[in-house]
Structures are given as structure tokens and as C-alpha cells.
Amino acid sequence: MKKMMSRFWHTLSITSGAIIGLGIASVAAAAEDVLPALEYDLTGARLLKVNSSQLFESTNGGDSWQAIPLPEAVRTGQLVVAPAAAEQTLYIAGPSIGVQRSDDNGDSWYRVDEGLPSRNVIAFSAHRHQVETLYAKIADDGIYQSDDAGESWRKKDSGPVQPVRRLVHSDMEGSMQTGWLYAVSDDAVRLSMDCFCGWRPTGELDADTVYDVAYEFDEPERVYVATDRGLWVSDNGGKAWLRIEGDAPELVAITLAPEGTLYGLDRVGELVRSNDQGRNWRAIPDA
């Protein structure tokens, strides 16, 4: 197993299908580690994990993993996986690969990024509810949105000025449009309504590197953030963060399953689970 990890991508995403992201990150970050990514797929009731440029699924909470074939173009670099609301449908995205879609759980993949100006996709998310709406952050360019499952794309915003490693769409209330987008950069989590009418900082995080963000499906105001200084939680969509005093290892990817079960990956892709909102964590041995 290659231990190439990059700090760019992980996963999570939230449509009822699944998005996967391959992340290579921008030039500046290209030399850094590639991080694993984790995503819960509601439709398929499974965990999706990207590690060392391979994609896995687990339908038993991480006790065992099965490989899902990736497009041949995937070699190394950051990847993001995103479930789509249809069963068997997955997106995978990353700087080396652009955006590809599979309708047969990885047996075959096809490009859905012809309408993007570049394949340098450093962050990717599917809309929480709108099956055909996708968001892709192109390095040094901006955020593109597709409303037809990738057939055509339109630039919506230049995004936060800080490099974005992670985009997460949320259906939290209060947006002028249909929801919100979280953008995770090294220094902070930023938030915009999905009309892209302004990025706001979320609450202060005492951390040097922010890795990932995830929210509860049934209660989207409850949001978790993984940083190099531990886990933080918010009950108001990120307006203010509270540090979780717990025994979590340094997690670089997190995701939530229904009923609030939290899953996390450490740097080498080992899975841990918490059933008490991030305080106590249990390693789940790789079968």
C-alpha cells in the first residue's frame, strides 16, 4: 500500500447517493500528503472510504470493507467520493480526474466534467436533496454548479480566497435559496447560502489546520469539525464552536450516519466510531 496521503481531500457529502473526491489540491499543496476521505451514503446505507487512491464500501459500520473499482485514470492524489440520490450511483472527483460518475457502483465510470474549464477539481459536493445539482471547486478559479448531473456547468462564485479542501452542501434552514455550502480551508470553515451571496466565517476554532466538516442528517444545525487540535461541535450551524473533550485520535475525515453515529478516519485511514457525540471513540479493526 502506498502511503501517499495528501492533505487535500476526504469526504462526506450528503445526497442520498454518494460523492467521492480525489484530491490533488493546488500546486502549492501538491507536495503535501493526500488524506483519506470518508462519506456516509444514506441511499445505500453504507460507509464510503477513499484511501491510497482506492475506494471502499462498508455496509456493516466498518467491520469489513469491499473495494469498488475506480476509473483507470485514477492513480495518486486526493479524491472525494459523493453518493448520488439514486442507488448504485456515485461521483468521484479530484484534481487528477475531474468529475466522473458511475451508475453501477463502480463497474463503469464516465466523465461528467466536459463543461468544466479544467479537471483540477479540489473540492466537490452534491446537493443534499436536488439529485442533479453538483458543486465543484476548480483550483485558482471558482465554484461551478451543475443542475443537470454534470452535463453542463456554470461558474457561480470565485469562492473563499483561501484554498478550499472540502465543500459540503447542507439543508440547514435560513437560506435565501435552497441551503448552504460549507467550505473548509486550512485556517477555517466558511459558510455561504447556496445563492453564493457572501462567505461568512464560522465561529473561532483554536486550530492550525482544519480537515473536515460533517453535520447531522436529521438536525443539520448540529455540525462537527475535525482539526489538528481535536474535534469541535456546533449546535447552530457553526456560528459558535465548542471543543469536544474526548479521546479521539487526530481525525482527518469525519462523517455522520443516521442516529448521530460519528465515524472518523485517522491519517492512515483507520476507522474509529463514536456513539456519544464525539466523546468516546472505539477503533474498528480493519477486517
Place this chain on the structure above:
Amino acid sequence: MRNRGVLVTTWLLLSTAGQAMADDAPLSHDASQPIEGEQIYQQHCASCHGIDGEGMPNWQRPNAMGELPAPPHGPEGHTWKHSDAMLYRMVSEGWRDPWNETERLTMPAFEDVLTPAEIRSVINYLKTLWTPEQQRHQAEESEGASFPMQSE
């Protein structure tokens, strides 16, 4: 038009907006005249959004009351990101940021103050403050999300 009688004087002092009119971009299918929209703007909106649409100082950060101040409407703001339908709804029904510490509508509702035609008219005036590119972007956003009650 209602409310003409209450007209304040500020709008008379300046009318720089016409110069910003870009004739190469589609504004709206609406027939209302931007000049009328400008008058409505100066009378009802300028006190908060500024006589040139410049917004309040530090508009991107919550003020001492924990409320987001009125944003600018020009190229530096994000009014141009919204479709006609959305702009109409905000002006008509009002708006507050969900993270505001207060509950009041900081952006007041104008549905009992302005007629639908006046609301369209003032929004069409806001469009004259944008760059041609922003006007194009907003026109595309408005496809399938146009003003309600176009006929009125």
C-alpha cells in the same frame, strides 16, 4: 403610484445612476422606467443602502446589535447574485440574516408600501448599478425565476 406625496428630497440632489445604464445587457422584460425606479430607491431604500447604493460601513460584519448591516447594491455587493424572483421576494416580504442576534426584519417588507410595479421598477434600477457581466449573470439566474405578476 402610491406614496408620491411623501417623496423626500434626496433623490433630486443626485441622479448619477443613468450613466451606469449598460445598454448591451438585457435588463428585464419589464417596461418600467429606471428613472422611476431611481426615485423609489432614493425615497425608500437610500437611507439604509446609501444614496449611491454603497451600503453601510463594514456591511460584511455584524454590528454592535449583532445584525448584518445593509449591503451595497453595486458590483462590490451580492445583489446581482439573486434572481428576479428572489429579489422581488426579499423586497416584498423583507429579510433578516438567520445569524442575526435580533428577530426583527432588518430589511423591511415593502409589500404594503410599494405596488408590484414599483417593486419591479426599483429592482430594475438596482440592475443599472451592476457591471454588464453581472447583468448577464443575473439575467441567466432569472431564467425560470422571473418577477411574479409580470402583467401588473
